[in-house]
Every structure is written in structure tokens, then in C-alpha cells.
Amino acid sequence: xxxxxxxxxxxxxxxxxxxxxxxxxxxxxxxxxxxxxxxxxxxxxxxxxxxxxxxxxxxxxxxxxxxxxxxxxxxxxxxxxxxxxxxxxxxxxxxxxxxxxxxxxxxxxxxxxxxxxxxxxxxxxxxxxxxxxxxxxxxxxxxxxxxxxxxxxxxxxxxxxxxxxxxxxxxxxxxxxxxxxxxxxxxxxxxxxxxxxxxxxxxxxxxxxxxxxxxxxxxxxxxxxxxxxxxxxxxxxxxxxxxxxxxxxxxxxxxxxxxxxxxxxxxxxxxxxxxxxxxxxxxxxxxxxxxxxxxxxxxxxxxxxxxxxxxxxxxxxxxxxxxxxxxxxxxxxxxxxxxxxxxxxxxxxx
Amino acid sequence: xxxxxxxxxxxxxxxxxxxxxxxxxxxxxxxxxxxxxxxxxxxxxxxxxxxxxxxxxxxxxxxxxxxxxxxxxxxxxxxxxxxxxxxxxxxxxxxxxxxxxxxxxxxxxxxxxxxxxxxxxxxxxxxxxxxxxxxxxxxxxxxxxxxxxxxxxxxxxxxxxxxxxxxxxxxxxxxxxxxxxxxxxxxxxxxxxxxxxxxxxxxxxxxxxxxxxxxxxxxxxxxxxxxxxxxxxxxxxxxxxxxxxxxxxxxxxxxxxxxxxxxxxxxxxxxxxxxxxxxxxxxxxxxxxxxxxxxxxxxxxxxxxxxxxxxxxxxxxxxxxxxxxxxxxxxxxxxxxxxxxxx
Numbered sequence: 001x002x003x004x005x006x007x008x009x010x011x012x013x014x015x016x017x018x019x020x021x022x023x024x025x026x027x028x029x030x031x032x033x034x035x036x037x038x039x040x041x042x043x044x045x046x047x048x049x050x051x052x053x054x055x056x057x058x059x060x061x062x063x064x065x066x067x068x069x070x071x072x073x074x075x076x077x078x079x080x081x082x083x084x085x086x087x088x089x090x091x092x093x094x095x096x097x098x099x100x101x102x103x104x105x106x107x108x109x110x111x112x113x114x115x116x117x118x119x120x121x122x123x124x125x126x127x128x129x130x131x132x133x134x135x136x137x138x139x140x141x142x143x144x145x146x147x148x149x150x151x152x153x154x155x156x157x158x159x160x161x162x163x164x165x166x167x168x169x170x171x172x173x174x175x176x177x178x179x180x181x182x183x184x185x186x187x188x189x190x191x192x193x194x195x196x197x198x199x200x201x202x203x204x205x206x207x208x209x210x211x212x213x214x215x216x217x218x219x220x221x222x223x224x225x226x227x228x229x230x231x232x233x234x235x236x237x238x239x240x241x242x243x244x245x246x247x248x249x250x251x252x253x254x255x256x257x258x259x260x261x262x263x264x265x266x267x268x269x270x271x272x273x274x275x276x277x278x279x280x281x282x283x284x285x286x287x288x289x290x291x292x293x294x295x296x297x298x299x300x301x302x303x304x305x306x307x308x309x310x311x312x313x314x315x316x317x318x319x320x321x322x323x324x325x326x327x328x329x330x331x332x333x334x335x336x337x338x339x340x341x342x343x344x345x346x347x348x349x350x
Numbered sequence: 351x352x353x354x355x356x357x358x359x360x361x362x363x364x365x366x367x368x369x370x371x372x373x374x375x376x377x378x379x380x381x382x383x384x385x386x387x388x389x390x391x392x393x394x395x396x397x398x399x400x401x402x403x404x405x406x407x408x409x410x411x412x413x414x415x416x417x418x419x420x421x422x423x424x425x426x427x428x429x430x431x432x433x434x435x436x437x438x439x440x441x442x443x444x445x446x447x448x449x450x451x452x453x454x455x456x457x458x459x460x461x462x463x464x465x466x467x468x469x470x471x472x473x474x475x476x477x478x479x480x481x482x483x484x485x486x487x488x489x490x491x492x493x494x495x496x497x498x499x500x501x502x503x504x505x506x507x508x509x510x511x512x513x514x515x516x517x518x519x520x521x522x523x524x525x526x527x528x529x530x531x532x533x534x535x536x537x538x539x540x541x542x543x544x545x546x547x548x549x550x551x552x553x554x555x556x557x558x559x560x561x562x563x564x565x566x567x568x569x570x571x572x573x574x575x576x577x578x579x580x581x582x583x584x585x586x587x588x589x590x591x592x593x594x595x596x597x598x599x600x601x602x603x604x605x606x607x608x609x610x611x612x613x614x615x616x617x618x619x620x621x622x623x624x625x626x627x628x629x630x631x632x633x634x635x636x637x638x639x640x641x642x643x644x645x646x647x648x649x650x651x652x653x654x655x656x657x658x659x660x661x662x663x664x665x666x667x668x669x670x671x672x673x674x675x676x677x678x679x680x681x682x683x684x685x686x687x688x689x690x691x692x693x
Contacts, residue, residue, distance in 0.1 A: 060496075064496055066495075066496060066499045066500070116676065116679055116680075117679075119683065123427055123495055123499075124635060126427075126429075126499050127427075127631040127634070127635055128631075128635065128675070130627075130628060130631060131628050131631055131632050131671070131672060131675065132672060134625075134628045135628075135668050135669060135671075135672050138668050139668065139669070142665060143665075262624075266503075266507065269500065269503070273500065317515055321514075321519060322511055322514065322515060324507055324510075324511050325507070325508060325511030325512065325515070327507065328504045328505070328506075328507035328508035328511060329504075329508055331500070331503075331504040331507070332487065332501055332504035332505065332508070335491075335497055335500045335501050335504065336490060336491075336501070339497070
């Protein structure tokens with residue numbers, strides 16, 4: 001049963017199994033184990049980023065294509081929910097319509113981009129997605145009539161999912177709509193993750209891996225490489241859009257900075273590489289470590305920057321705003337020295 | 351004895367349609383300029399826009415040429431190229447600000463001298479940085495595109511952040527040297543002096559590059575290396591050394607482009623390179639990866655189109671480049687002047 005749920009892709013390492021179980025339990029019981037607004041916020045972010053990173057890994061780790069447009073698809077889902085909620089009024093039907101339309105739009109856009117670039121050279125894809133994604137980001141901030149521009153959009157979601165909805169107490173924790181909302185995010189993320197695990201362990205996923213290893217050989221065996229790559233792109237785009245929708249439902253706000261910025265794209269890249277490319281479990285570990293570090297390490301850096309106040313250059317290097325500098329260095333080092341990421345290390349060290 | 355069948359070779363002229371097809375990419379620029387004239391109607395604003403479009407195109411070309419050659423020669427795609435633009439701009443502008451007295455003097459000679467010094471400083475620093483970048487970041491990942499993209503993006507972030515550490519996170523505003531400010535009036539059209547200088551520099555550089563590639567031995571080796579690297583190596587040339595040279599030259603050119611772009615905008619930010627890279631990638635793709643001439647044509651097209659569209663319909667300016675790229679890739683999926691690889 002359990003193995004079937006995981007699509008036969010067992011963690012294959014005791015340490016990895018324990019870590020994954022710990023993350024699962026912590027996320028499942030987050031409202032009770034770590035009460036408080038900030039920790040619940042962190043937990044929801046982790047859930048959503050696990051899905052987002054896993055969908056990116058489907059592209060980068062399994063198919064071997066680099067895309068810089070993943071945040072664009074993420075944003076499409078988020079803006080889908082926001083626009084539907086504004087124009088259709090508060091309600092579950094608006095959330096559902098927004099999610100479905102956002103995912104469809106993402107898949108369609110991915111199809112068009114893939115058709116243009118993948119049939120020539122896989123490397124075109126990286127450059128074209130970068131160009132298209134930046135154009136979309138600028139477009140969204142310019143078309144303020146529709147998208148709210150830089151300010152983004154605020155909207156109403158059903159009352160049952162907001163903190164105003166009270167249900168009573170359980171184990172000393174007040175259950176309100178925010179907790180219900182969290183469980184919506186959690187179970188949707190879990191479902192999507194298992195679905196992606198199913199995809200990569202299917203015969204389709206096996207072909208993707210064959211293409212990643214040697215596209216020429218895969219073509220010779222008789223697989224239509226362009227077609228497989230295109231489908232993987234669309235699938236990954238649609239999943240990212242659904243993750244974006246979840247994010248929009250959770251935050252009740254969308255804006256270019258939270259969904260479309262290039263910085264989030266870099267975060268995703270880093271999470272995939274740290275966790276381990278080409279394993280879905282890498283997404284879980286990468287996203288968890290990264291989001292935790294982002295939320296709690298920056299405070300530490302601020303303290304370190306103040307502590308080294310007297311020394312020249314060090315305070316500037318340790319400034320919390322220079323967080324990306326250390327991220328970049330970590331990123332380069334992990335591509336060189338841990339191309340298989342944490343998961344690869346754990347599995348090899350068995 | 352039978353008479354041997356005739357094998358007389360026939361010298362057929364290439365039909366006009368085929369010649370035209372070969373020359374189409376070259377014709378695109380004048381065609382676009384004429385279409386722009388028809389669409390805008392007013393000759394004086396058209397002239398202003400054309401000059402600024404050409405200036406922008408030239409600057410993009412200067413940046414793109416290094417990138418496209420690096421790709422053609424060694425199949426290395428450098429996403430970190432944008433970092434050299436930013437570094438070049440910051441070094442160049444720092445020199446300019448340090449020599450503020452010269453830049454403020456109303457003498458053309460002193461002003462040009464200060465710009466020249468800024469450019470030389472920027473090119474030396476970015477060339478050196480390019481050398482280090484190649485050694486530390488690109489060298490270990492030859493032949494693996496996926497890793498190349500990831501690692502060079504990482505390098506881009508690190509260098510951008512280091513700029514913020516050294517020069518501070520805020521953008522720097524400044525003004526151009528005294529005699530490069532202002533504009534000529536020509537046929538009722540205002541032509542900014544600096545833009546004309548930029549066009550002249552770009553054109554001069556393109557001609558110089560063409561001469562180097564067509565007339566010198568090193569140019570011959572580079573061109574042959576792009577077409578068939580293995581064969582060049584078999585003839586005894588160390589292509590990896592040539593490649594390092596090209597990488598350094600390309601980085602220095604990106605630094606030059608950065609200074610010119612900074613002077614054009616009169617403001618520099620650490621992320622300017624990253625933003626420019628999007629245009630540069632479009633240019634490199636539509637020109638055909640590895641082709642310097644293609645990059646030249648592509649850059650002019652992008653610069654002109656962006657300026658025309660920004661005048662006619664400001665909201666479409668950004669989408670226009672994507673549309674141009676889409677149209678050209680539909681017509682020629684490999685880019686306008688693809689490099690023929692003998693493999």
C-alpha cells in the first residue's frame with residue numbers, strides 16, 4: 001500500500017527515510033506542534049515550495065532542460081485565482097475556476113514556447129524562457145488596470161478559510177479558518193507531490209531519464225524526443241501553476257514580487273540543486289532547508305553583521321541584504337561538488 | 351568505339367530568387383527603416399528615432415559579439431556575461447567621477463580623453479575578470495550545457511552582489527562629460543551627440559572586427575575553429591588558448607558596452623547587466639548562435655524596432671522584441687545566419 005502510494009520509489013536510505021518522515025510529521029501537525037502565525041506561515045510556504053520545486057525538478061533533473069520561466073507559470077496560477085476571485089466574487093467556484101484556467105494557460109504558454117525553442121536546440125529553451133519570463137514580469141507590472149501593477153491584488157476568499165472563522169479549540173490550539181486553509185494547502189501539496197512521483201516512475205518518466213542521459217540514443221531507439229520534452233514542459237508548467245494557485249489562496253494577495261520575481265527563480269534553482277537533481281525527494285529536503293534558512297538565517301546574518309561592526313568590509317559582506325551573495329557561492333559549490341545533492345549523498349553513503 | 355558521353359559542366363547562374371534569399375537578412379535592416387518611416391510619417395522624428403535605434407543596436411552588438419563567439423568556438427553558453435557589463439559600467443563610471451574636473455571642462459579633447467580612460471580601465475578590469483571567470487567557473491564544466499548554465503548563473507549573482515558590496519546597493523546617477531551633452535539639430539530633427547558617437551564607435555568596431563576575422567591569421571583560426579574545431583586542433587593549433595583569448599576579448603567588449611550603456615542612460619545599477627542580457631540573448635538567438643554578422647544585423651533590428659514601437663505604441667515596446675524573435679525563428683529556426691558546423 002505504502003510502496004504503491006510512493007509509486008515504488010522508496011527513499012533507499014535509512015537516514016533519508018527518517019528525515020522525510022520527520023518533515024512529513026512536522027508539516028502534517030504544524031498547527032499543533034508549532035503554534036503561532038509565523039511558523040504556520042513558514043510551514044505553508046514549505047508545502048507550496050515543495051510542489052513548485054518538484055515540478056521544476058521534473059524539467060531540470062529528469063528531462064535535463066533548464067527553464068527560467070518557472071516563476072512565470074507559478075505567477076499565472078496565482079493571478080488566475082486572484083482575478084477569478086475579484087471578477088466572480090468570493091466563493092469556492094472562483095478558486096476552482098481560477099486554478100483550472102491558470103493551469104491551462106500555463107500549459108498552453110509552455111507548449112508554445114517549447115514548440116519554438118525545443119525543436120531546434122534544447123539550449124535555446126533556457127535563453128528564450130528567460131526573455132519571455134522577463135517580458136511577462138514587466139507586462140504584469142505595467143498593466144496595472146488588470147493586474148494591480150507593482151501593488152498587486154488583494155481579494156476575498158471564502159470565509160471558512162480566513163482567520164475570522166472560528167471553530168473552537170483542540171489540544172489547546174485555537175482552530176480557525178487559517179488552520180483549515182493550511183490543511184487545504186497541505187493535502188493539495190501532498191496529493192500533487194505523490195502525483196508527480198507517479199509521473200516520474202511511470203514508463204513516461206523512464207523515457208525522460210533516457211533523454212536526459214543521451215537524447216541522441218533515445219531518438220535512435222524510436223522515441224520522439226521533442227515531443228517528450230514538450231509534454232514534460234507542459235506538465236511541469238501546469239503543476240507550477242497549481243502551486244501558484246495554492247500560494248494565492250494561502251496569502252490572499254498576489255504581486256509581482258511574491259510570484260514573478262527573478263529572485264524566486266533563483267531560489268527554486270538553489271532548492272533543486274541542494275536537495276538533489278533528478279530525485280523528487282530532493283525537492284522536499286531542498287525546499288524545507290531553504291525556506292527555514294531564509295526565514296531564520298537572515299536574522300542571524302543581521303546579528304553577525306552588527307557584531308563585526310568594527311572590521312572593514314565584513315559587515316557589508318554579512319549584511320542581510322547580501323544574502324544572495326552567499327546563496328550564489330553555495331550554488332556554484334554545490335553544482336561542482338554535490339551535483340547529486342543531499343539525497344544523492346545520503347543514498348550513496350548507505 | 352563508342353563516343354564517350356558528354357559530361358560538359360554547365361555554368362548556370364544562381365537564379366535571382368536564390369540570391370535574394372541569401373541576402374534577405376542583410377536587407378531586413380533597410381526594409382525595417384523604410385517601414386518605420388512609413389509608419390511614423392514625420393521625417394524628423396523618424397530620423398531621431400533611427401539614430402537612437404542604431405545607437406542602441408550598436409551597443410547591444412558590442413556586448414553580443416563576445417557571447418556569440420564564445421558559444422561558436424567552444425559550445426560554451428555564458429549566462430554570466432551580463433556581470434561583465436555591470437562591472438565595466440561601474441569601473442568606467444568610477445573613473446569618470448574621479449576625473450570630474452576633466453569631464454566637467456568644456457573641452458572636447460579632455461572629455462574624449464576621460465571617456466577613453468574610463469573605457470580602457472573598464473576593459474582591463476573586465477578582461478581580467480573574464481580570464482578569472484573562465485578559469486574558475488567555466489573551465490571545470492566544459493561540455494556539459496546544463497551545468498554551464500547553472501554555474502554561470504551562479505557566477506552572475508555572486509559578481510552582482512559583490513558590486514553591491516563594493517559600490518553600495520543604490521544606483522549611481524551622474525551626467526555625461528560636458529561636450530557630449532545636448533543635441534545637434536539636423537533637418538529639424540534633434541540628434542543627441544552621444545548617440546552619434548555611439549553609432550560611430552559601434553560601426554568602427556564592427557569594421558575592425560570584420561577586418562581581423564577576414565584578413566589576419568588569428569581571425570582565420572577563430573573562424574575555422576567555429577566551423578570545425580577538431581580539424582583546427584589536428585592542424586596543430588591550441589584551440590583552448592585561442593578560446594581563452596576570445597573569452598577575455600569578449601568580456602572586455604562587454605565591459606566597453608557597459609560603459610557606453612551607462613553613459614547612454616546616465617544611471618548605473620548592479621542589475622543593469624542582467625536586464626541587458628535579455629536583449630542580448632534575443633539578438634544572439636535571432637542572429638544565429640556563433641555568427642558575428644548575424645548578431646550585428648539582429649542587434650540593429652532589435653534596437654530600431656524597440657525605438658519605433660516605443661514611439662508608436664509605448665506599451666508594446668517590450669513585447670515587440672519577443673514578437674521579432676518569434677517571427678524570425680518561424681522563418682529560420684536556427685537564426686538568420688546560422689553557423690555551418692562541419693560535424
